[in-house]
Structure formats: structure tokens, C-alpha cells
Amino acid sequence: MAEARRTFGPVLLLGLASGTLAAVAGAQPWVSGSSGTVDTSSASAAAIDMSGVRESPLAAALALVVLACWGVILVTRGSVRRAVAGLAAVVALGLLVTTVLAFWSLQEALQDALFAASGVDTAEVSLTGWYAAALIGAVGSVAATLAAVRLTPSWPEMGTRYDAPTNEVVAAEPEGNLELWKALDEGHDPTEAPRPLD
Incomplete structure (x- = not known):
């Protein structure tokens, strides 16, 4: 029991760090590429509408939900805390699935956008470091939230002195x-x- 209580800090830190990493990375470009004279890293690419083909707003939103769940886990007790940990685990799994699927979907979407912008039928597309960061954050979020579901009954809770007076x-x-x-x-x-x- 005492050893399980000691897991509270490390699991919480892993969850917050992973969720923050996934949220920040989710708002950054996950893919880059070029086709003919069009290059996503050049200034000329700003004039071309590539919104939604380089980032994953869904992943960023799911990461923020996971972070919000960690905030609720901190201030609740008992079955409510465990239920929120379960919700966080479901959302974290959704974040991981979204990130893995983006490996193919974002590269194909950017390739199609580059074809349309350049008029050339060849393109070079690659993943950025932000995609790797998002994947690490998603995996860490799943690990931390699943650990929370299992360990929350043994974690320390806020005392009743912090409750509103009745x-x-x-x-x-x-x-x-x-x-x-x-x-x-x-x-x-x-x-x-x-x-x-x-």
C-alpha cells in the first residue's frame, strides 16, 4: 500500500508532461514537403492554403482534455477520481489512435495539396520532429492514465478540511x-x- 502511494507523484508528473508535450506538438506542423517550386518550408508556401493538411487539431484537443482530467484527478476522491482516470485513459487511447493514423493521412493530404499547388505530379513528403514528439506524448499519456486507473484507490487524497463548509x-x-x-x-x-x- 505504501509503495502504491509513492507512485502518485511519478505517475502524475508523467501524465502532465506527456499531455503537455502532446498538446504543444499537436498545434505544430507534423509533415513537410515540396513539389516543383512549392516548398512548405519556404516563405512562398504561406500564400498557399495548407490548413488542416499539416497539423492535427483533433490530437491537440484530445491532449488538452487529458490535461483537464489530470486537474480533476488531483482534487477529487474515491470513485469520482477513478471514473475521471478511466475517462482520461479512453481519451488518451483516442489521442494515440489519432496520432498513429496521422502517419498516413497527413502525408497523403499534404501530397495532394502540393500536387494541386504546383501542378507537378511528383512530391517529396516527410514527417517532422513534432510528429515524433506528439507520438511520444500520446504513448506517455496512455501509460500514465492506465496506471492512474489501476492505482488511484491507493493514492493520497485531499483532506475534508479543503471542502466547502456545510x-x-x-x-x-x-x-x-x-x-x-x-x-x-x-x-x-x-x-x-x-x-x-x-
């Missing part, structure tokens, strides 16, 4: 001068009638 505490009516001054120091109005508890 009943308002009514200060006792002070008696004598010393109690009046103490009540004033504590921010209570000694002349105010006590309110009944809800």
Missing part, C-alpha cells in the same frame, strides 16, 4: 468586557443577535 458556525454570545474585546478582535459583532443554524 454549516455556518455561529459564535457564542460574549459575556463580560474581556469576551467583548475578544469577539471584536475575531471580527464578530457582539451586538448582533445570534442567528439560528440552518
Whole structure:
């Protein structure tokens, strides 16, 4: 049990680092290429509409959902925490599938866009380092979220002292001068009638 509790920090750090890496990489170009005089790395490529053929907005969005789930896992307890960990694992698997499928789909989409822009029927297309970073982030997210599903019951939880108060505490009516001054120091109005508890 104590060893399982010690996994909280490492798994959380792996999950946050992997999710952040996948989110950042998902907003960057995953493929580059050239066809004839058109090159995606040149300034002239900015005039050509290649939106949606070099990046994977879905992967970036899924990575952000995984990060949001980690935030919820930090502040919840019990079955809610485990349910959110399960949701994070499903989303992380979706992120991994999206990233793997992009290996073929983005290269083909960029190749078609280069053919249309250049009028040439040959093109050279390759993956960028951002794709590798996104893949590493997706794999790390899957590993961390699956570990969270298994280990959350043994992880430490926030104490109930951080919960919102359920009943308002009514200060006792002070008696004598010393109690009046103490009540004033504590921010209570000694002349105010006590309110009944809800």
C-alpha cells in the first residue's frame, strides 16, 4: 500500500508532461514537403492554403482534455477520481489512435495539396520532429492514465478540511468586557443577535 502511494507523484508528473508535450506538438506542423517550386518550408508556401493538411487539431484537443482530467484527478476522491482516470485513459487511447493514423493521412493530404499547388505530379513528403514528439506524448499519456486507473484507490487524497463548509458556525454570545474585546478582535459583532443554524 505504501509503495502504491509513492507512485502518485511519478505517475502524475508523467501524465502532465506527456499531455503537455502532446498538446504543444499537436498545434505544430507534423509533415513537410515540396513539389516543383512549392516548398512548405519556404516563405512562398504561406500564400498557399495548407490548413488542416499539416497539423492535427483533433490530437491537440484530445491532449488538452487529458490535461483537464489530470486537474480533476488531483482534487477529487474515491470513485469520482477513478471514473475521471478511466475517462482520461479512453481519451488518451483516442489521442494515440489519432496520432498513429496521422502517419498516413497527413502525408497523403499534404501530397495532394502540393500536387494541386504546383501542378507537378511528383512530391517529396516527410514527417517532422513534432510528429515524433506528439507520438511520444500520446504513448506517455496512455501509460500514465492506465496506471492512474489501476492505482488511484491507493493514492493520497485531499483532506475534508479543503471542502466547502456545510454549516455556518455561529459564535457564542460574549459575556463580560474581556469576551467583548475578544469577539471584536475575531471580527464578530457582539451586538448582533445570534442567528439560528440552518
